[in-house]
Amino acid sequence: MCEPDTRLISGLCFPICSRFEELYASIMFCSEIYAESRPELFSGTRTHSSDRTMDLGLAEDHFSRPGSFVASDIEQLKRAIEECKKLILELPEHSERQKDTVVKLIHLRLKLQELKDPEEDEPNLRTLLEHRFSKEKSKSVKQTCDKCSTIIWGLIQTWYTCTGCYYRCHSKCMNLIIKPCVRSKVSHQSAYELSICPEIGLDRQDYRCAECRTPISLRGVPSEARQCDYTGQYYCSTCHWNDTAIVPARVIHNWEFEPRKVCRSSMRYLALMMSRPVLRLKEINPLLFNFVEELVEIRKLRQDILLMKPYFITCKEAMEARLLLQLQDRQHFVENDDMYSLQDLIDISSGRLSCSLTEIHTTFAKHIKLDCDRCQAKGFVCELCKEGDILFPFDSHTSVCYDCSAVFHRDCYYDNSTTCPRCARMTDRKQDDESDVKDA
Incomplete structure (x- = not known):
């Protein structure tokens, strides 16, 4: 036998065991089966001798299908519900009769609701x-x-x-409702609050909830003041349910991912903004790359993917295989290398992003260097040493000329004191063209 506790059913408090909660949750799905297996509970027949059975209004067909309910009006149902509540209090706790009466009460309430609030x-x-x-x-x-x-x-x-x-x-x-849709705020203002808990104080809020303007205080009179760690403002218990969320400002400045208490509107806003790439880390906190090695690794992988992109958009096989769609959940990875979403930073911290991005990087490199002849033909030969294998700009042992994008061995490029051979040829060709124009 489970321990009784006090639950509120249909506006009436009485001792009830936890099994009644299960009965209520499943009543929609098993009411017909229950009625067939226990017909005496859902008919006008009195299985237990009680002088008050007829007073409950249970002799009428309150428990039939909604379309066949014609015998009782709203006032009769209300009286039957009140009598049913009184009978529940009088019956022995946890007895079968009390449980059966609770089921009847639920059905009566369902019928009353159908009459008062028709779904159609x-x-x-x-x-x-x-x-x-x-x-x-x-x-x-x-x-x-x-x-x-x-x-x-x-x-x-x-x-x-x-x-x-x-x-x-x-x-x-x-x-x-007085709260506007948070989705509209995301559409019009796609930016985070980047100060850590910018508190202004209850007095600046006139001791009222920042959202619904209900009077609040730290003492809980008349309503408890709860601070949102994202906005720094105070809210009432109706607008702040002590939900928790990861705060972007704490991630960017402290690399801290512990969920903090936020108000309901902030929780929804952060959830909708989670995957939006609006954080330019090198501008907000460039020192973060000096302390978080995973960020440096991800940045290098993203830079390599951007160097691979021109190969794919000009390769028929890559387009047919839709290789770039492997990054469709992080489309900004094929557009730039410095914008991050909050979800990116969370996945970097957990190590998930490094694993998945390394796997994609390997697949891309394999297509360019091994699987596709057309992409291989776009490789480079080091013009400084004229030796070694075909080079690609995303290889770890190469360096790329910033002016003409020619690729060389890293050691050759930094040891060579002369200018880039390709840049020199392009300069000579330009001078020859200018001289030909003057002669003409």
Whole structure:
């Protein structure tokens, strides 16, 4: 026998075991099976002698399918629910009769909700404060309304989710929403707060929540003040649920990835910004590369991939094989080598990005140097020593001329005191062309 605790069902507190929560969660899926296996619970027959059975209103067919409900109106259902609550309190705790009565109470509440809030009256799509709300069909009971902070009982309540920022709320709470969609903020302001917890103090907030303006204080009277580590501002318990998230400013300045407490709007904003490449590390904190070796390794791999890109966009076989699509989740890796997303930095810290990027780098190099004759033909021979294998700009032992992009052995390039042979030829050719124009 499980230990009793106090749960709130249909506005009434009474001792109830945890099995009732399971009954409630599964009632939608097994009510018909349960009715067939225990017909005495769902009929007007009195299996237990009680003078109050008829007073409960259970003799009528409250538990049939929704379309066949014609016998009771809303007032009769309300009276039956109240009588059912009283009977639950009077019955012995954890007894079979109490459990059966709870199941009956749930069915009565379902019927009442169907009459008061017909599902067909609720639109499938609603737009409010740039939110695009879509009516949910899920009957899960584990969701929480972001407006009133109470559980969404999917079995008996209509609820919506914003397709942009995943804001969830009851249908009845829709008109009370004051928070605009975070997705619009991401679209119009794709930049992080890069100061670590920029606190301004409760007095600067007039001792009110930074979002809904509810009065708050550090003493919890009338409402507890909770600080968001991302914005540095204070929020009430309705706007700040003690959710945690990795804060970009702490990552960039301290290479710290410990999740910190943030408000609900900051949590959604950080989640939507997670994969956006908006961090230019060499400008924000260039010293970070001196202390994090993994960053240096990733930067070199990204530079090599950018050198490989011209081979692929001019190679028919590479285009057919769609080699560059191996980086479709990190498209910015084939566009530049200095922009990072917060997800990139998290994966660098964990070592996942180094492993996956090294594997992709190996695949790319294999195609250019071994598998494709056309790409091999675009290699270079060191014009300084005129010896050795064919060279490519992404080889680790090579150096590239910054002016003409010619490739040489690294040792040859730095030991040679003369200018680049290719640059010299190009200069001579340019002078000859200019002299021919003058002669003409």
